[in-house]
Amino acid sequence: MTSRPDTRDTPHTQGSSGAPALRLHGLGKDFGSLSAVKDVSFDVAPGARHAVIGPNGAGKSTLFALVAGALPATAGTVMLHGDDVTKLSEHARARRGLVRTFQHSSLFLSATARENILIAVQRRHGVQGQPWRAVTRRRALLAEADEVLEQLMLQDRSGATAGSLSHGERRQLEVAVALATRPSVLLLDEPAAGMSPADTMAFQELVLGLPAEVTVLLVEHDLDLVFGVADRVTVLHLGEHLLTGDPDEVRASDAVQHAYLGAEDTSELFLEDGPG
Numbered sequence: 236m237t238s239r240p241d242t243r244d245t246p247h248t249q250g251s252s253g254a255p256a257l258r259l260h261g262l263g264k265d266f267g268s269l270s271a272v273k274d275v276s277f278d279v280a281p282g283a284r285h286a287v288i289g290p291n292g293a294g295k296s297t298l299f300a301l302v303a304g305a306l307p308a309t310a311g312t313v314m315l316h317g318d319d320v321t322k323l324s325e326h327a328r329a330r331r332g333l334v335r336t337f338q339h340s341s342l343f344l345s346a347t348a349r350e351n352i353l354i355a356v357q358r359r360h361g362v363q364g365q366p367w368r369a370v371t372r373r374r375a376l377l378a379e380a381d382e383v384l385e386q387l388m389l390q391d392r393s394g395a396t397a398g399s400l401s402h403g404e405r406r407q408l409e410v411a412v413a414l415a416t417r418p419s420v421l422l423l424d425e426p427a428a429g430m431s432p433a434d435t436m437a438f439q440e441l442v443l444g445l446p447a448e449v450t451v452l453l454v455e456h457d458l459d460l461v462f463g464v465a466d467r468v469t470v471l472h473l474g475e476h477l478l479t480g481d482p483d484e485v486r487a488s489d490a491v492q493h494a495y496l497g498a499e500d501t502s503e504l505f506l507e508d509g510p511g
């Protein structure tokens with residue numbers, strides 16, 4: 236009988252064999268007679284900032300849930316660094332480094348920003364349930380939490396309770412909490428939802444500043460954010476894979492323009508920088 240190594244204390248690696256960080260193959264999800272995701276295949280390269288976009292009902296959230304392990308797939312496989320994780324739970328995937336943030340906050344609102352991160356750091360080190368008894372390790376754990384606070388530009392909000400943070404800051408903190416688990420692949424679920432334009436800009440900087448070795452898969456409505464951060468974009472339409480390409484290919488694609496706006500004027504869908 237084999238047992239999986241406990242990876243809680245080891246940084247997650249990018250895999251050994253040159254495999255993609257993520258490979259989705261023939262992925263499908265049916266809800267009764269509705270196929271929300273149909274035969275979707277694409278790779279996410281290690282270190283990529285890869286976005287999934289598509290019009291309402293395209294299947295983005297469902298695909299996200301299939302990758303995270305929140306929903307079982309009806310068909311197909313999810314490979315993480317070359318390992319088949321299709322049958323693994325969300326928790327088991329997270330332990331292998333595939334970590335998501337939540338669209339609806341899962342923060343402890345009465346705990347400070349630093350404490351929220353610390354809780355994640357402690358979990359990674361396997362000291363949850365006895366947080367303040369591990370006195371000798373406390374300093375190291377706090378230092379790790381502070382490093383994440385700084386990475387996410389939250390050091391000035393360290394002592395503020397999560398409940399007192401602005402919407403944009405909470406989103407930042409959610410990413411910080413995810414990052415504290417040392418993911419190899421970070422899944423961001425519509426982070427710009429409900430954000431002001433200024434918060435979205437700040438969030439863009441945050442994503443651009445994430446450690447290069449962390450692969451990011453982002454499901455997002457806000458195309459400004461997508462085209463501000465992504466080096467690869469997958470477009471879904473009616474549950475199907477329409478195109479995976481670099482941002483310029485996606486912007487230039489008639490099929491993508493039509494998927495978004497049908498026969499309507501598409502001239503302003505993907506605005507380039509500069510005056511409109």
Ligand SMILES: Nc1ncnc2c1ncn2[C@@H]1O[C@H](COP(=O)(O)OP(=O)(O)OP(=O)(O)O)[C@@H](O)[C@H]1O
Pocket residue numbers: 266269270271289290291292293294295296297298
């Ligand atoms: N739990 C469910 N049960 C039944 N149908 C569902 C369920 N979840 C999603 N769907 C349907 O699957 C299709 C894809 O939905 P999904 O939410 O994945 O799309 P989306 O691209 O994320 O949409 P949006 O941009 O509007 O959030 C839609 O037709 C939706 O109504």
